[in-house]
Amino acid sequence: MMVKEGYRVWMAILGLYLGAVIPLYAQMTESSESKKEALWKKIAPxxxxxxxxxxxxxxxxxxxxxYNGDTLHTAKDWPKRQLEIKKRWDSLMGNWPTLLQRQKLSIIDTKEKESHFEYQVKFYWTPTEETTGYLLVPKTKGKKPAVITVFYEPETAIGKGKPNRDFALQLTKRGFVTLSIGTTAASERKEFSLFYPSIEDAQVQPLSMLAYAAANAYYALAKFPEVLPDKIGIMGHSFGGKWAMFASCLFDRFACAVWSDPGILFQHDRESINYWEPWYLGYHPKPWRKRGLITADNPAYGLYPELVKNGYNLHELHALMAPRPFLVLGGAEDPPARWHALNRIVTIDKMLGYDNRVAMHNRPTHEPNNEANEIAYSFFEYFLK
Structure with a gap:
């Protein structure tokens, strides 16, 4: 009798527990679904x-x-085509050194803010060079998605630069761990990029080397205890947009990406779409060409003119994203007509069985604005949270 009575008591307790927990779980699930629906409504257009x-x-x-002229007929053949594109561009731009997968971020300074901790960190982003950046971590508990931001220096993205470029800070306020990195020393020297093994004899095109550095940043960030390794994105504007684009295309561990007005295709009449410069894809030993548009008196050197001559363009790199989602925040350099190239990636995604993986927001000017940034933050919330 005592056993049966004890059983009844425990069943009653269990019933009370489930009666409280199940509605709460349903309410949380409904709330989560409603938030996701609201996010999608915001970014869907x-x-x-x-x-x-x-x-x-x-x-x-x-x-x-x-490249040999054979036509791809089914989705089953797409990984082979992606691998072909990746190998071809690696061979053209120079193969990366071995990725630095085992390192962790080293914290050198800590500041407590109202909503997050700001850590100054360092890690090796090339086999021979350390860099310093900022890791922003929300005070909320548990593992979180993360975003790497890239620019000329790491301070702008944490709120210490021009307006509407504080991507890391704003994402952290929305619950993301963020890592802000930049080429501070090279930018001060007007060299902007990374040259490996040396600026006198770079064996990898500098823009590809920046992508390599971002891949090493991914591995260092992924080992941080509060980060979800499969939920890491990357974002950048202008110079940083080029960097984020090459990094996410060439390194498939990035779950998604936002490219703000980098110039997503080669274009010779726009001075800011300057992939021909020696710190991007036109590396040549110093003395460098005079900065600016390509002219008869100021030609491009190195790889870039060979890429153009042989019919290569950046849509091939975009194809390496499929079916990972990406958002182009188009401004003066990336108008709506860029959809002519993006539609190619949409077609690939559909072949692979995916919809809504390629997006573009447009604004009239190169400068980021609140509307564009809000779309970017909502994009990351939708795909990473």
Missing amino acids: YFSPPQGFQDKQDMLRPLTVF
Whole structure:
């Protein structure tokens, strides 16, 4: 009798517990789903081209044709084509050194803010060079998604630079761990980039080397105890947009990416879409060409003119994202007509069975603004949280 009575008591307690927990769980689930629906409603319009740009493509090299001329027919063949593109661009730009997968961020200073901790950190981003950046960690408990931000220096993204570029700070306020890095010393020297093994004899195109550095930043950040390693994105504006684009395309551990007005295709009449410069894809030993547009008196050197001559363009790198999601925050350098190239990636995603993986928001100027940034933050919340 005592056993049966004890059983009844425990069943009653269990019933009370489940009666409280199940509705609470349902309420939390409903709240989570409602928030995701609200986020999607905010960003959904940017996954469709505006009127006049649907289904249109440009005259770029076909993505579904192998370099030997064979045509890709099924989704099953796409990984082979992606690997071919990756190997071809690696061979053109220079193969990376071995990735530094085992290092951790070293904390050199700590500041407590109202909503987060600000750590100054260092790590090796090339085999021979350490860099210093900022790790921002929300005070909330548990593992969190993360975003790496890239720019000329790491201070701007944490709120110590021009307005509307404080990407790391704003994302941290939304619950993300963020790591802000930048090429401070090189920018001060007007060299901007990374040159490996030396600036006198770089064996990897500098923009690809920046992507390599971001990949090493990923491995260091992924080992931080509060970070979800499979939920790490990357974001940058202008110079940082180029950096974020190359990093996310060339390194597939980034779950998603935001590229703010980098110039997502080669274009010779726009001075800011300057992939020909020696700190991007036109490396040549010093003395460097005079900065500016390509002219007969000021030609481009190195890899860049060879890429153009042989029909390469950046849509091939975009294809390495498929089916990972990415958002282009287009400004003066990336107008709505860029959908002609982005539609190619949409077609690939559909072939792979995915919708809503390619988005573009447009603004009239190169400068970031509140509206564009809010779309970017919502994009990361939707895909990483």
